[in-house]
Amino acid sequence: MTRSTYRYVGMAIEPDPGAAPYTVRATCATCGERSPDPEAEGPTGQHSEAQRWCRDHAAHHHPDGRHLHYTATVTYGWQITPTEDIGPAADHGSAASSTPNSPNTLVRPPSYPKAVST
Structure with missing residues (x-):
């Protein structure tokens, strides 16, 4: 069994300048x-x-x-931008989820390699 740590990160939504026009x-x-x-x-x-x-x-x-x-x-194209650094991009199969009707999104912090004992 692996342990994971999660934290809430604020997200901002705004028009996507690279998207197709309205x-x-x-x-x-x-x-x-x-x-x-x-x-x-x-x-x-x-x-x-x-x-x-x-x-x-x-x-x-x-x-x-x-x-x-x-x-x-x-x-209408939108883009989501985290209000702080959340680390590297997660895999599409990650266990990150969101809380309904909340301006924050649950984000998995970056994983670090496990220490190997010799």
Whole structure:
């Protein structure tokens, strides 16, 4: 049995500068057709474009009134940054977990090689 030590580390969340830009798209739940890529820059303009597409899709492309349900998909990249040094990156299979609704995340400190006695 191995022993592990854990500690809580604060984490900050912010927009990811290397991620794809903010986008809002709408999808018709009836036929699966999607709104085109947004042309507006800001979130408000993109939401308005997606809603306008939904109304146009329902009223002009399907005037029989059967395309009434839509899903909005918002894509926005975030990155998490520890507020202090947490050591080397952990393996994907590590036992680190998080506490729900907490601004802190449970992090395993770096492991050190065991001393070998001679």
